[in-house]
Amino acid sequence: MEKRVSLKDIAQKVGVSTALVSYVLNNQKENRISKEIARKIRDTAQALNYRPNQIAKSLKTRKTLTIGLVVADIANPFFSTLARIIEDEAEKNRYTVIFGSSDETAERSQRLIDVLLDRQVDGLILAPTENSEDQIRQLQERNIPFVLIDRYFPALEANYVGVNNHEAAYQCGLHLLETGRKRIGFIGFQTTLLHLQDRKKGFLKALQEGGVAFEKKQCREVALDATHEEVEESIQQLLKGPGQVDAIFFASNKLSTIGLKYINRLPVTVPTELALCSFDQSDATDLFYAPLTYVRQPLEEMGQSAVRILLQAIEKQGPPVQLHLPASLVLGLSS
Amino acid sequence: MEKRVSLKDIAQKVGVSTALVSYVLNNQKENRISKEIARKIRDTAQALNYRPNQIAKSLKTRKTLTIGLVVADIANPFFSTLARIIEDEAEKNRYTVIFGSSDETAERSQRLIDVLLDRQVDGLILAPTENSEDQIRQLQERNIPFVLIDRYFPALEANYVGVNNHEAAYQCGLHLLETGRKRIGFIGFQTTLLHLQDRKKGFLKALQEGGVAFEKKQCREVALDATHEEVEESIQQLLKGPGQVDAIFFASNKLSTIGLKYINRLPVTVPTELALCSFDQSDATDLFYAPLTYVRQPLEEMGQSAVRILLQAIEKQGPPVQLHLPASLVLGLSS
């Protein structure tokens, strides 16, 4: 790499101190500095193509204008879409984003947080993993500005942006009942993550209120890192007679994406024989021959709010902001 | 934010100089330092939960252990999948990734490159935009380590990792001919980006060699930032009789994703009435009722190679490495 031009270089060339150069280029003490010299400094800065070393600047100012983003997996469209929105909103505020994927494990999450803090990010946006509550609490104790996104811990009074998972899933359940489904299957995750448990609870509440029978075997839960095969196996179980289901609710985009690919290959017709409904939109839900009824999360608003709340928190301490945004049910042809 | 523990704090607590602490914690001069003191230093570092300030470290060592990643759009699954692979490979080498989306414009690309360099990234992985050749050339002149990915400029002797677009598209064309298609349509981009032009050329070469007639109107090209409507309009044109096509090749995942959603709504049957083939896999190609025949890019190898080549380049200058990986045709039910 070539040697970069520093303040010192400009100072030498113009024949002044580095302090003066710094003042001029940062537009400080404007009323004190002679126009003549200021112009000269600006000109040579331009001529030498000077760009301040942000590392040095950060060391001194203790601000990096950088935010760390920890998602479960940047390859998951839910998170990459969110990442793009966060990137754009950050850029509007002259911030840069460093990201990492936790892979849903607390160890990777902790490692990422450490790396990001070592790099002195000004704040964090986190989709926390299972068993990471202590990590988050530590951030709190250390007064590090952060915002949780998508997932939350009720015991923690922390900034949070997400949707009302319970309510949205409840609406899904209601909808399936209203359209006459009698035996409804659920495919979700076996997890301690509350936002996912909420989806299950909300959905089951609707069924319960609707007075339909709901056996345990109608509720399948796979691991967060489940393979295609495991999800397919679950669907298979649900569709196996006697007592096969006439509707399936997928609790996430990952599940519906895998599920739809599988159902596509089965000799079952949607929605006549089987109704479908998914939490989250995706190319898969759109493209299925009977485009899916799904819960739409307001990603744009989630990402933008997360950034804004974080920047607020960076600027000054304040009470935590918790945003439970409404998620809407979008009706498709699958139910 | 809380005050972080510095070398100085440890030094004071133990009663030694910061230099000694630095040596110990970096495992330098091991044969010189007394075991006793070393242990004490390590213990207090642990006790105080010391974490080095990477910003300060970087300023001194002139290395940030950071690589900048510029893609067209992190929300595009092609790039987000690549990003995840790059992230993992970087992490294996203790590097962190900072990313940005260029949105296919040279201005944003330049701005991103500037921001990343201001932050002193050790190197860059870039999916360059149209008209960014000068930017790239500048990087070269400044001896900044970088690797182009996905796209390239033949006039530039730069590190590059991508696939043989011409050959892969050619194979696609051959395949459609072999399966008996006579009037074949192409949907691509109106662009100066060579990797996309290559796809067109390769594809047309196959048709030409096959001796099938190919009228200009069978070749539709949309803008890189084309809307759904524009893509749909192109398809509509291709399918309009007389002289309607019996096969369509999509030159990218974005085009096939939009295209499939549209074709899904049309009263046309794939593959009997219409064969389809796409460059790149996606959830859409998998999920289409007749899973698509597509060109599979070896993303894993691309991402990993890009990182490895970059790290090589960071370590020491060397001749450029240009990797044109083979992309394979995966046969589906759509052709």
Next chain:
DNA sequence: TACATTTGTTTAATCGTTTAAACAAAAAGC
């Protein structure tokens, strides 16, 4: 003329590390 104020600029410390060089004390060599 003497003193106070304003103007324009420099000095020097600092952020948290790294690292070459200096140094004092102990050990070895002769």
Next chain:
DNA sequence: GCTTTTTGTTTAAACGATTAAACAAATGTA
């Protein structure tokens, strides 16, 4: 017992910026 070497540690400069404080010269005031 004197010199040389080794051992263990410290000093101090540096990375590239920021910024309070100092300062000299010019200008204003009485």
